[in-house]
Structure formats: C-alpha cells, structure tokens
Amino acid sequence: MQRFDLAIIGAGPAGMAAAQEAATHGLRVVLLDEQARAGGQIYRDVDRVADLRGDILGPDYTDGRRLTAGIGRDGITHVTEAVVWAIEEDFVISFTKDGKGAQVAADRVLLATGALERPMPLPGWTLPGVMTAGAGQILLKQSGVLARHAVLVGSGPLLYLIAAQMVRAGTPPLALVETQTKADLARAGRHITGALRGWSYMLKGVKMLAEITRARVPRYTGATQITIEGEGKAEAIRFTSGGKARRIACDTVFLHHGVVPNTQAGRSLGVTHRWSTEQSCFVPVLDASGGTNVPGIFIAGDGGGIAGAKAAEIAGRIAALRVAEEAGHLTQNARDQRATPLLAALAHERAARPFLDTAYPPCAEALGPADATVICRCEEVTAGAIRSYAGLGCLGPNQAKAFGRTGMGPCQGRYCGLTVTALLAETNGRTPDETGYFRIRPPLKPVTLGELAAMADPDAKVSDGSDH
Amino acid sequence: MKPASPFLELHDCPRVTVLLDGQPLDLPEGANLAAALLAAGVEVFRKTPVSGAPRGPFCMMGACFDCLVEIDGVVRQACMVEVTAGLEVRKPDGVGDATV
Known part of the structure; x- marks a missing residue:
C-alpha cells in the first residue's frame, strides 16, 4: 500500500494551505477530496468559475485561486472524487473513487473536513x-x-x-x-x-x-x-x-x-470533543497547532471551530508546520520562527467571531423545535418522539437510536445530531457535554458491496486526479 | 418543451441527453446533476422509503443524502455526479424502493 508522510482529508482552504506548506518542507502529501476540483465549499470549483462569475461572487471567492495554484506541485498527490469512509489503525485510509474502493496509508493525518450547516x-x-x-x-x-x-x-x-x-x-x-x-x-x-x-x-x-x-x-x-x-x-x-x-x-x-464543525471523521478516531457555549455546537479539543488527544491526528479549519476561510488557511499552515517538525523535516526553532507570525494572524482573523456569534445567535425555534417537527430527515423522527424517549429514561443520543432510529439513516446524524443532543439535554435537565453525541464509526459514508468487491490492488498507486 | 423551473441558469452550455424515468431530458454536459435537474424544473427527486414523503436536494455538498436517485442501477447522490450523455436516472418511488 502506498504510504505518505501526511494525509489530508479535504481540499478546502485549510487542506490546500496545509498541503502546500507541508510539501514545501519536503513531506510527501496525499490530499483526498470528495469533489472533482479543489476549493472545498467556500471556493467550490473556483478555477473553472472565477472567470465566468467572479463579478457576482466577489474577490473573497476568486482569491481561492491562489490556494488551488499552490497544490499543483511535486510532493502533493491530489486524489479527486475520493469519498473517505474509514481511517483506521496505522492510519490506513479507505475511500471510494470511480465506483471502486481504494486505500492509502500515512504517518500522520490532518482532518480538514470543514463545516456543515447547523x-x-x-x-x-x-x-x-x-x-x-x-x-x-x-x-x-x-x-x-x-x-x-x-x-x-x-x-x-x-x-x-x-x-x-x-x-x-x-x-x-x-x-x-x-x-x-x-x-x-x-x-x-x-x-x-x-x-x-x-x-x-x-x-x-x-x-x-x-x-x-x-x-x-x-x-x-x-x-x-x-x-x-x-x-x-x-x-x-x-x-x-x-x-x-x-x-x-x-x-x-x-x-x-450558522455553520458548525463537521466532526464525523475526528469522532470516529476517538478525538475528544467539548461543547462550545459561544458557538452552540461541539468542537474538537485542540492545542495551538491543531493537535488532538490522538497522536498523529490533527484538525485545521472550520472543522476545529468556526472561524472562516482565511483563518482556516492559516490554521492549515500552522498544523502542517507542526507535522513537518514531528516528521523531522523542521527543527523546533525553524517551526517556531514560521509559526509565530501565523499564530498572530490567526488571532486577528478570529477577533470578530465573538461579536458575530452573539449578534447572530442560532434561531431558538430551530434549537428546540415543536413536537410535530421532523428532526431526523432520514428516518423521519420528530422532536416530540425524542422528548418522549427522554421521558422513558433515554439519557443520550446513542440510546435514542435504539428507541427510534434517529441518526441511523444515510446522513449518519449530520443533520440531526446536534438537535438530538439539545432535545435530550433540555428534557433531562442535563448539559450537552453530559448528554454527549452519537458514537461515529466507519463507514463514514455509505459504501456498496460492489465498491468493496472492486477494491483496488493494495499495491496499486493512487492516481493524481488533479488537472495541474 | 422545457418545464417552468423555480431556477434560472446564468450561462448556456452544450447539452447532452439523459434519460429521467425513461424520458429524454437535455442537460448541460459536465454540470452537477442535482443542479441541472433543478434548473430543468425537476423539484421532487425521490419519495422517502420511510413514509413516501417527497424530497429534493437540501445541502448540495454530499452530506444530507436527500438528493438520492438511481443512476444506471446504483443509488447515488445526484449532487456528487456530473452530467454525461446517456445517463439513466430514475427517481426512487417511496416505501420499499431503493435507498442507500
């Protein structure tokens, strides 16, 4: 199986910046992304679209071309249309591409999976x-x-x-x-x-x-x-x-x-999360350079707490520098020298967040929906049903699955998880941290038997799907 | 004739023919399938396997699984597929029908 120094999941601002930074310091990087072209959601399809609709979308969008240009270099294997569904022992990463399963391995993994709509x-x-x-x-x-x-x-x-x-x-x-x-x-x-x-x-x-x-x-x-x-x-x-x-x-x-961190991959790896009162969502617990409680697993960008595209780009670079140091490609001094101005820039980017989070809080009616409202779109479970489970002694989201399948459909709780936590917490008079969240396990995205059966030869090289 | 759509396409692109529930439909080649179907006036993409409720695209980023359609016999997210000539797309039709 092909092994890399660093695997990055997600080619948005954090992932692209991290890939470029890591490759600059001599790391061999694999950048896995679900989309056919780099950019993430914020810079979605920017290379193709900037000239067509840049006037409508504005300079904050077209600026993404600076990042897409940075990943077309030696040392970065950009695997497009790769849907990652498992990150397991020894950081073997399983994904589906073109209807076939495939695997790569890496010494370290950076999760740059961005945000989901609340x-x-x-x-x-x-x-x-x-x-x-x-x-x-x-x-x-x-x-x-x-x-x-x-x-x-x-x-x-x-x-x-x-x-x-x-x-x-x-x-x-x-x-x-x-x-x-x-x-x-x-x-x-x-x-x-x-x-x-x-x-x-x-x-x-x-x-x-x-x-x-x-x-x-x-x-x-x-x-x-x-x-x-x-x-x-x-x-x-x-x-x-x-x-x-x-x-x-x-x-x-x-x-x-508002948007909230997409925590699925980190949770599947046992990354510790805590409730953020300021942002009304769970966030992974990270050190200053995106390190988690799991050695070798890093998180950068909105997936580590919502701060926007510019902050994501900077956080991606900071995490990449840390990985380069751990991998022996940079001395601690060299890393510090490069990271110090980035940390200051990151603090600056985050400065306006508390104001924005307070001025535009989540909609109260959607945080605590009426009983008749469907909260789990996949399994069509209502808010009233979740409250009734609490009345029957259900304390946490995992137990709620057994009561009524909430979170067990194909979206795997991405669009109901926070609501289930909120409803159980409110009804039981407990905090979101005490109530917890769904246990997330692989496969992180549905995978068909056909895709598994077509799993590529483990010694096959992954192809660089980028247009560069 | 193109059905009235709640959506407007800003640019004209070369079109290819796909089959939607057996009927030919011309969509922009290389376009995002979910976006192209919306622009072509398709509002309901499927009926849910739980209650038969109608659904259409919701997140457009591969996370919600509401835009599931059957493509050449495999149930996939329309928002994660590009339009190519000859695609055979079928809208799942509710309780007992295909899902992932």
Missing part, C-alpha cells in the same frame, strides 16, 4: 424547495443556477452574502426573514473591541447590507413562528415579525443559522 428543523423544512443557504450558494458558484423566487430565512453573515450575490446576479431574493433581534445586537456590544480589531469583516457586512437595501429587498427581523407551507413542495413561508403575522408566497427557501 441543522435548522422548522415545520416544513423537509419539503422540496427548502435548502440550506450554503446549498443556494453552491448552486450559484458551481453551476450558475439561481432561485427566481427565494426567501432567505435565519441569521448570520452568510445570509447577507448570498442575498448580495443574488442581487448582483439580477435575481434578488423576495425577502430576508431574520431571526436575530435588537437585543442580540445589544448583547454583542460587549464584544465591540474584537469587532473593531476585525473591522474588515464589519465593513464587508455593512457593504453587503447596503447592497441588499439598495435593491429594496424587504428585511423582517426578530422573526418567530416560522413555518414553511406547501403540498409536496415549498409554496409559502409564514412568520411573525414586529407583532404582525405575515405570509410570503415563494418556491424556494434558503435556511441558515
């Missing part, structure tokens, strides 16, 4: 036409596909970004239905120092809001009682804002109330 279970959120805001953005980035009659629902900067991009593309959303309140903004005031340090993010926010306002997109804030209506597909959204009940007819709803 689950937003509201009545009607499983209807066709209801998607995450991230999905809306991916449609625009990769495919140039835009919703004609969309309502954006939730809170956070991404909602403004996609609204501004839709305005630029000539199909402004019908409305923004925002769940944050003036009280949230007032509470965020105590983080104003950080916001001022991260002034460039604030300025971008102000500019996006100005674009949205200029396009006369209605904004409703402090929205509650949100319900998506429709027979077989989304047809309208109902909500209350400013004391008034409203209904907007639409065929597309984009949901967003």
Whole structure:
C-alpha cells in the first residue's frame, strides 16, 4: 500500500494551505477530496468559475485561486472524487473513487473536513424547495443556477452574502426573514473591541447590507413562528415579525443559522470533543497547532471551530508546520520562527467571531423545535418522539437510536445530531457535554458491496486526479 | 418543451441527453446533476422509503443524502455526479424502493 508522510482529508482552504506548506518542507502529501476540483465549499470549483462569475461572487471567492495554484506541485498527490469512509489503525485510509474502493496509508493525518450547516428543523423544512443557504450558494458558484423566487430565512453573515450575490446576479431574493433581534445586537456590544480589531469583516457586512437595501429587498427581523407551507413542495413561508403575522408566497427557501464543525471523521478516531457555549455546537479539543488527544491526528479549519476561510488557511499552515517538525523535516526553532507570525494572524482573523456569534445567535425555534417537527430527515423522527424517549429514561443520543432510529439513516446524524443532543439535554435537565453525541464509526459514508468487491490492488498507486 | 423551473441558469452550455424515468431530458454536459435537474424544473427527486414523503436536494455538498436517485442501477447522490450523455436516472418511488 502506498504510504505518505501526511494525509489530508479535504481540499478546502485549510487542506490546500496545509498541503502546500507541508510539501514545501519536503513531506510527501496525499490530499483526498470528495469533489472533482479543489476549493472545498467556500471556493467550490473556483478555477473553472472565477472567470465566468467572479463579478457576482466577489474577490473573497476568486482569491481561492491562489490556494488551488499552490497544490499543483511535486510532493502533493491530489486524489479527486475520493469519498473517505474509514481511517483506521496505522492510519490506513479507505475511500471510494470511480465506483471502486481504494486505500492509502500515512504517518500522520490532518482532518480538514470543514463545516456543515447547523441543522435548522422548522415545520416544513423537509419539503422540496427548502435548502440550506450554503446549498443556494453552491448552486450559484458551481453551476450558475439561481432561485427566481427565494426567501432567505435565519441569521448570520452568510445570509447577507448570498442575498448580495443574488442581487448582483439580477435575481434578488423576495425577502430576508431574520431571526436575530435588537437585543442580540445589544448583547454583542460587549464584544465591540474584537469587532473593531476585525473591522474588515464589519465593513464587508455593512457593504453587503447596503447592497441588499439598495435593491429594496424587504428585511423582517426578530422573526418567530416560522413555518414553511406547501403540498409536496415549498409554496409559502409564514412568520411573525414586529407583532404582525405575515405570509410570503415563494418556491424556494434558503435556511441558515450558522455553520458548525463537521466532526464525523475526528469522532470516529476517538478525538475528544467539548461543547462550545459561544458557538452552540461541539468542537474538537485542540492545542495551538491543531493537535488532538490522538497522536498523529490533527484538525485545521472550520472543522476545529468556526472561524472562516482565511483563518482556516492559516490554521492549515500552522498544523502542517507542526507535522513537518514531528516528521523531522523542521527543527523546533525553524517551526517556531514560521509559526509565530501565523499564530498572530490567526488571532486577528478570529477577533470578530465573538461579536458575530452573539449578534447572530442560532434561531431558538430551530434549537428546540415543536413536537410535530421532523428532526431526523432520514428516518423521519420528530422532536416530540425524542422528548418522549427522554421521558422513558433515554439519557443520550446513542440510546435514542435504539428507541427510534434517529441518526441511523444515510446522513449518519449530520443533520440531526446536534438537535438530538439539545432535545435530550433540555428534557433531562442535563448539559450537552453530559448528554454527549452519537458514537461515529466507519463507514463514514455509505459504501456498496460492489465498491468493496472492486477494491483496488493494495499495491496499486493512487492516481493524481488533479488537472495541474 | 422545457418545464417552468423555480431556477434560472446564468450561462448556456452544450447539452447532452439523459434519460429521467425513461424520458429524454437535455442537460448541460459536465454540470452537477442535482443542479441541472433543478434548473430543468425537476423539484421532487425521490419519495422517502420511510413514509413516501417527497424530497429534493437540501445541502448540495454530499452530506444530507436527500438528493438520492438511481443512476444506471446504483443509488447515488445526484449532487456528487456530473452530467454525461446517456445517463439513466430514475427517481426512487417511496416505501420499499431503493435507498442507500
């Protein structure tokens, strides 16, 4: 089996920067990514799309080409369309590519698996036409596909970004239905120092809001009682804002109330996680250079805690330097010299987070959904069912699986896990840390018997699928 | 005739023919299959095996498994597949039908 010094899972900003940094110091790197082209979700398909739609998507997106250019060099084997489903003993990594199983091994592994949209279970959120805001953005980035009659629902900067991009593309959303309140903004005031340090993010926010306002997109804030209506597909959204009940007819709803770390791979390896009160999600416990409690396993980027693309890139470099030192390619002094300015830059990138996290908190109705709302999309389990399990003595998410299959469908809890933890914690009067999370085991993604049977010769070399 | 779609395509691309539930459909070659089907006016991609509820793409990044369709006999995520000429796509039809 082909063995590398470092395997990186995910070719987003953290993964690409780490690969480039590690290769610079002489490490042999394999970069495994699910997509056909590098970029991750934030820079999805940037090499192909920047010239086509760069004006709509903006310089923060086209900037991703700097990173994709950095991975086309000796020392980096970029395996595209590789769906990793197991990382096991001796860091043997199993993945599916082109309908066949394959394996590589590495001395160390960097998980750069990024973020998922925070689950937003509201009545009607499983209807066709209801998607995450991230999905809306991916449609625009990769495919140039835009919703004609969309309502954006939730809170956070991404909602403004996609609204501004839709305005630029000539199909402004019908409305923004925002769940944050003036009280949230007032509470965020105590983080104003950080916001001022991260002034460039604030300025971008102000500019996006100005674009949205200029396009006369209605904004409703402090929205509650949100319900998506429709027979077989989304047809309208109902909500209350400013004391008034409203209904907007639409065929597309984009949901967003923040993103959360994708922790599946780290959990399968026994990485310790803790509940972050500030970000209302579980985050892996990391040292300053992305090291975990599992020797040889590192995490960088949003998968280690949400801080955005620029921070992810820096964290990727910091982790790569640490790996280079452990592998004997850098002295401690040389590493320190390179890492010190990066650590300062990372702190700067993270400065505005506490303000943003407080000003745009998750939507309360989606954190504690009504009993009738489906929270597990795959197995169609309702919030009421989870609460009833708690009444029967169910303390944790793993036990909840036995009660009603929640989290046991193909998404493996990615879009219900945090909700199940929240509902059990609330009903049992325990903390999220006490309640815990699903035990994640391989396969991390479904794998067919056919793919296993077609498993490549273990001595075969993995091909570099990149276009470089 | 192209059915009315809630979605608009910004750029025109060369198209190839695929079969959707046996009917020919012209989609942009090399496009993301889920995006291309949405733009072609396909809103419901499948009915769930649990209750027969209709579903369409939700995350577009290979995480949610709501855009599952059967492609050339294998159930796959439409958002992780590129359009090529001659793809045979079938929408799973509810309780008892294909899933992963």
